[in-house]
Amino acid sequence: MRIIKSLSLLVLIIVLCTVLIPAASAHRVHLREQVMDVQIKAWYGGGDPMPNADVKIYSIRDEQEKLYLEGKTDENGLYYFAPELGTTSYRVVVELTGHKGELEFDLTAGSQPENVELPLYLSVLVGFGFLAGIGGIAAYLSARKMKAQ
Amino acid sequence: MVHISDGILPWELLLSGWAITAVILACTLIWMKIDDVPKLSVITAAVFVASLIHFQAGPTSVHLVLSGFAGVTLGILAYPCIFIAVVMQAFLFQHGGVTTIGINTVNMGVPALISFFIFKAGMKLNIGISKNEILFGAIAGGTAVALAVLLLAVELLLTGEEFTEVTTFVVAAHIPVILVEAIFTGVIVGFFATVKPEMLSIKKRL
Numbered sequence: 001m002r003i004i005k006s007l008s009l010l011v012l013i014i015v016l017c018t019v020l021i022p023a024a025s026a027h028r029v030h031l032r033e034q035v036m037d038v039q040i041k042a043w044y045g046g047g048d049p050m051p052n053a054d055v056k057i058y059s060i061r062d063e064q065e066k067l068y069l070e071g072k073t074d075e076n077g078l079y080y081f082a083p084e085l086g087t088t089s090y091r092v093v094v095e096l097t098g099h100k101g102e103l104e105f106d107l108t109a110g111s112q113p114e115n116v117e118l119p120l121y122l123s124v125l126v127g128f129g130f131l132a133g134i135g136g137i138a139a140y141l142s143a144r145k146m147k148a149q
Numbered sequence: 150m151v152h153i154s155d156g157i158l159p160w161e162l163l164l165s166g167w168a169i170t171a172v173i174l175a176c177t178l179i180w181m182k183i184d185d186v187p188k189l190s191v192i193t194a195a196v197f198v199a200s201l202i203h204f205q206a207g208p209t210s211v212h213l214v215l216s217g218f219a220g221v222t223l224g225i226l227a228y229p230c231i232f233i234a235v236v237m238q239a240f241l242f243q244h245g246g247v248t249t250i251g252i253n254t255v256n257m258g259v260p261a262l263i264s265f266f267i268f269k270a271g272m273k274l275n276i277g278i279s280k281n282e283i284l285f286g287a288i289a290g291g292t293a294v295a296l297a298v299l300l301l302a303v304e305l306l307l308t309g310e311e312f313t314e315v316t317t318f319v320v321a322a323h324i325p326v327i328l329v330e331a332i333f334t335g336v337i338v339g340f341f342a343t344v345k346p347e348m349l350s351i352k353k354r355l
Contacts, residue, residue: 138186
């Protein structure tokens with residue numbers, strides 16, 4: 001009789017524990033990162049975005065290139081696309097009324113640094129320097145000619 | 150805009166662009182004197198950076214060309230000016246392409262030459278207003294851009310029917326540029342005629 005009482009008490013304690021303990025699942029939690037979108041950013045020299053430009057995405061597989069997607073950039077010069085399953089190499093051509101840019105990339109290689117081009121003010125200075133050089137040489141030759149006369 | 154990038158036009162057009170540019174360049178350079186070079190350099194510097202002055206026209210951004218300005222200030226030498234500017238824009242700003250330097254120079258250089266002839270012919274006319282250089286400067290400036298866009302439109306339409314929409318878009322986007330350049334060239338020619346007449350391609354008859 002005593003044993004039955006003790007067993008009943010034990011069962012009661014177990015039932016209470018099960019009810020009162022916060023719900024916990026024994027299922028294992030799995031996490032996996034997945035990059036769904038590739039962002040293409042198009043901008044003009046000087047930093048202005050290239051909105052509404054035609055975008056063509058070519059997927060490259062076994063050195064064979066085929067047109068994968070076509071679209072337009074948004075007002076910030078951005079275009080998003082989901083990569084093709086199993087293809088990591090792409091060539092992107094962005095074009096707007098005669099302005100055209102191309103980029104070939106591999107998703108496994110990571111993004112290229114953005115500012116690889118010469119800063120705009122330096123490009124302007126290079127151009128001015130070049131022209132000033134031509135003008136200067138010509139002015140010098142012209143002055144020598146006048147002196148000789 | 151008016152700069153065409155690599156890989157759009159067929160090779161026949163690119164080749165004819167280079168051929169026309171080579172012939173006109175050779176003719177103008179034979180005619181050029183060493184004394185003209187400093188002025189050529191200064192105007193080329195202005196044309197070179199003009200493509201950086203851009204503004205919004207509808208959904209796209211367009212930039213100044215200044216080919217009319219080159220025409221009225223340099224005369225025949227506007228062609229080498231445009232050529233050098235296009236080469237530098239292609240390599241330094243990545244505007245246009247390398248294979249298209251020839252055709253891009255034709256597109257902007259030939260209208261520059263025509264604008265010079267318009268300006269020259271206009272100044273010979275006696276229309277009875279005192280500041281006729283402003284009027285003809287403005288006409289030359291506007292015409293140069295309009296003709297450049299026209300040439301570009303013809304080339305794109307010759308390339309294929311798929312460019313019809315783009316062509317309409319390009320022409321419409323350049324209407325404000327035509328107006329801005331007409332005003333700019335008119336004002337600058339008026340200023341030069343008063344302050345520094347030797348900057349103009351023709352001698353002003355007082």
